[in-house]
Structure formats: C-alpha cells, structure tokens
Amino acid sequence: MFTDFGRYILLLKSVFKRPEKWNIYSKNIFNEMVYIGVESIYLIGIISLFVGAVMTLQIAFQLQSDLIPRTIIGSVNRDSAILELSPTISALVLAGKIGSSISSEIGTMRVTEQIDALEIMGINAPGYLILPKILAGITMIPLLVVISIGLAILGGYMGGSFSGAISGADYYRGITEGFNPYTIAVSLVKAFFFGFIITSVSAYQGFYVKGSALEVGRASTKTVVISCISILCADYVITGLML
Amino acid sequence: MIEIKDIHKSFDDNYVLKGISATFTDGMNNLIIGGSGSGKTTLLKCMVGLHAPDQGSVIYDGRDFTRLNTEERIDIRKEIGMLFQNSALFDSMTVEENIMFPLNMFTNQSKEEKLDRVNFCLERVDLKGKNKLYPSELSGGMKKRVGIARAISMQPRYLFVDEPNSGLDPKTAILIDELINEITDEYNITTVVVTHDMNSVMGIGEKIIFLYDGYKEWEGSNQEIVNADNKQLNDFVFASKFAQAAREKM
Numbered sequence A: 001m002f003t004d005f006g007r008y009i010l011l012l013k014s015v016f017k018r019p020e021k022w023n024i025y026s027k028n029i030f031n032e033m034v035y036i037g038v039e040s041i042y043l044i045g046i047i048s049l050f051v052g053a054v055m056t057l058q059i060a061f062q063l064q065s066d067l068i069p070r071t072i073i074g075s076v077n078r079d080s081a082i083l084e085l086s087p088t089i090s091a092l093v094l095a096g097k098i099g100s101s102i103s104s105e106i107g108t109m110r111v112t113e114q115i116d117a118l119e120i121m122g123i124n125a126p127g128y129l130i131l132p133k134i135l136a137g138i139t140m141i142p143l144l145v146v147i148s149i150g151l152a153i154l155g156g157y158m159g160g161s162f163s164g165a166i167s168g169a170d171y172y173r174g175i176t177e178g179f180n181p182y183t184i185a186v187s188l189v190k191a192f193f194f195g196f197i198i199t200s201v202s203a204y205q206g207f208y209v210k211g212s213a214l215e216v217g218r219a220s221t222k223t224v225v226i227s228c229i230s231i232l233c234a235d236y237v238i239t240g241l242m243l
Numbered sequence B: 001m002i003e004i005k006d007i008h009k010s011f012d013d014n015y016v017l018k019g020i021s022a023t024f025t026d027g028m029n030n031l032i033i034g035g036s037g038s039g040k041t042t043l044l045k046c047m048v049g050l051h052a053p054d055q056g057s058v059i060y061d062g063r064d065f066t067r068l069n070t071e072e073r074i075d076i077r078k079e080i081g082m083l084f085q086n087s088a089l090f091d092s093m094t095v096e097e098n099i100m101f102p103l104n105m106f107t108n109q110s111k112e113e114k115l116d117r118v119n120f121c122l123e124r125v126d127l128k129g130k131n132k133l134y135p136s137e138l139s140g141g142m143k144k145r146v147g148i149a150r151a152i153s154m155q156p157r158y159l160f161v162d163e164p165n166s167g168l169d170p171k172t173a174i175l176i177d178e179l180i181n182e183i184t185d186e187y188n189i190t191t192v193v194v195t196h197d198m199n200s201v202m203g204i205g206e207k208i209i210f211l212y213d214g215y216k217e218w219e220g221s222n223q224e225i226v227n228a229d230n231k232q233l234n235d236f237v238f239a240s241k242f243a244q245a246a247r248e249k250m
C-alpha cells in the first residue's frame, strides 16, 4: 500500500511535466471537459433535485414544533446541500461514472500497448493521457457542484410545496435568510479536491494495469472503491479544517 | 547499428534474460526467434527502453541508451519506429490521425505537408484512401499495415517489430514480411523483428539470434539454420508436422 502511494506520487510528478505541444493538449482538455462536465449534467441534475426534495421533507418531519419557525427548513436544506450533500453525493456518483470510465480507458490503452506506443514515440504518456483529465476534473466538478446546489435547493422548493410540508413563500424566505457565502467557498474547495481525487486515482489504477482485459475490469472496480473512501476522508478533513 | 551487451532482466523471481549480447546490422532484417515465453518481447522492450534492463547496455550507433537522461532518450526515440504485436493503434483516432500523430507532436510542418506525408506512407503500405477509417473498422492485416505506416511516418533509423504475423493468415503474413523487408532495404533501416514463425524466419531471416532459457543459444542466417547442429534449435525449427515431413524428404 505504501509502495502504491509512492508510485501514485511519482506518476503525478510526470503528469505535471511541461507538455510537448500546448495546442494538442488544449484540444484534449476541451474534449475531457465536455465528457466530464457537460455529459454529467443530466445525471447530477436528477439526483440533486431528488435529494433536495427528500431532504426538505425529512427536515420538515423532524422539525415539527411550534417553537421553530418553518423558514428554518429552507435554510437547513440550503446549508446541507451546499456544505455536504451536493459536493459529496456528486463526487461519489461521479467516482462511479467518470472514475470507472477513465480507469478502463487508460487500462485498455495499457493492455493493448497503446501506452507503450506513445512512449516509444518519445511522448510523456502520463502527461499526454492524464493531465487533460485532471485539469478537466478540477474545473468541471466544481461547476457541476454549483449546478447541483442550485437544483437541490430548487428540488426542496418543489418537494416542499407539492407535499404541503412547507409553503413556497416560507421556503423562499428560509433560503434567502442568513446566507453565509463562506459555505460556498468550503463547497468549492471540496469539489476541487474531489475532482482531483476522482481523475487521478482512476488514471493511476488504469495506468498500472497488468495483463489482460480481466484486469482492466478489476482496476475500474478498485478505482470506485478507493476513490469513494478517499473522497469521504478528504471530506472529513476539509470540513474539519475549514469549519 | 545497434549493439546489446550482457542484458539481464528478471520480473520478481522470474529470471527471463540471463546475459544476452548481440549486434544488429543496418539495412538488414535482424530476427530474434524462440518459443513462446522465451523472452523475445522482453528483450525487444529492454532495447527500446520500455523495460529497464537489470544490467547491460544498449548502444545505438555509439550512443548508450541505458546511460542517457530523459531528454537525450527522447532524441533517440524519435529515430525509432515500432510495430506492436497487436498493432497498438490509437482506438480513438482515425487511420490518418494515427499516422499524423507523431508528426503533430514533434514537427512544425504545415497541415498540407503532414497530409502529404500521411498519404505517402499509406500508399507505401497499400492502403491509399483509407484515411478516415477507425481501427475497429480494419482487419488484422490492415491494422498491421497502418501500424507500419505510423512507424515509418517519422522516417526512423531503427524499426522494431514484434510478431508481425501473429493472428494473420499465411498469405497476408508473407505480404507483411515482404513489406518490412522492402522498407528496410529502401531506407537502409536497422530492423529488429521478433518472431516464432518459421515462415518469416525462412523468408526474411538474414541474421537470426535464437533465444532459449534466457540465453542466446544460436546465431546465424536462414541459410544455416536448417543444417545447424544444435538440439534446442532443431527442436524449435522442426516443431511442426509440416517441417518434420519436409525434413524426412530432404
């Protein structure tokens, strides 16, 4: 496990070497951004709407008291979406969607000798293959998290008013009341690190696949497990440091 | 000319190469032959630096590859073309993009110049007009030919080929062998071919080294191989029923 970590750090070191040709890299970065960002909006959107709606119902259920103003439901849903649910749930879902696909893409290139072919040509394969994915991850995942926050809050509004748990006006007042912009900063820091974890862990797993197609499948399973655990640990650490 | 001196390589406790020395000549097909698992691919990968040998040196026209730093290695790598066992074409790119890839990465040629070069290489391997196909749309033989076109796009001085015939029917296999042979002659390249196919050995084996149990067991040409007095080599050469039958007639 320690040798694994050492190899991971060494791989990252070669990822961040100076690229051979920026114009080729920038094209690749753009493509990865589309794949990681744009093509995940739908999934993240649906999940966020539902999580927001369900959270609102649960908070309403737990805060049934005449002493507590109903508007609190909106505020609690907003803060939990920003601080925890949107970044963490998005990251866990994306570890499954993007992480496994990156690791099988790079793993397949390894077992079919495409990575050897790059290296023979004198190309820095880690940089060429992995850098665009990491750059896309650390920019697009924060963006997805922002979208997710918006939709989770919207989901709370819809869920709350459809079920009658909280009126639209109360909810709206709740989400606008006592808003602390610092929570958004915490959320974005989390999203940045989660994006880095998802893309780099999956790339590492794929890059060092040995053997056959079978191993490629195993590597992507391992990717999801390791990324999820790392995301949760990082979540705890960042929350501890920033709040 | 490439010289290798006393190459050793092991994977964990699997001691694959136990000290191999040889010379590979310009303008010639230098063959590395041996049974499956005898370490042919490992030797090839040690030569091009995809594996680091545990001991020994690889010298490209006086430049000791194993002692160079990364930048200096890249200079030699630009002079190397390699055809992999399963062609190793980039799946996400068309035939044209595959062949153009090294040109994009390492030259400042204009789009037209690069396209001219791609078309020249494609024509050379008899695949004119297949520019826009993806690797998944090609047959095994076509993939090999695109692999050759990509390997020669940068006009290499050294060409490495791993099992050019694996997975091909005998007729296509001979065409690929001939193509490698012609290209080697035409551009006076130092070509190193790894194979276990006796057809290739007899067809293009100008200079052959035979690996057995981690050592260079025998060295010679295809003229000499059938009459060689070496048990291991004879077992390898006459392994097939066909070859045995032919031998009895001799």
Ligand SMILES: Nc1ncnc2c1ncn2[C@@H]1O[C@H](COP(=O)(O)OP(=O)(O)O)[C@@H](O)[C@H]1O
Pocket (backbone or CB within 6 Å): B011, B014, B016, B034, B035, B036, B037, B038, B039, B040, B041, B042, B043
């Ligand atoms: N990357 C590797 N890691 C561990 N063992 C390997 C690796 N590559 C090859 N080997 C081992 O080295 C031996 C020789 O393999 P190889 O060079 O591929 O043989 P050949 O090409 O002659 O069929 C085999 O026993 C194989 O298992």
Ligand SMILES: [Mg+2]
Pocket (backbone or CB within 6 Å): B040, B041, B042, B163
């Ligand atoms: Mg082999």
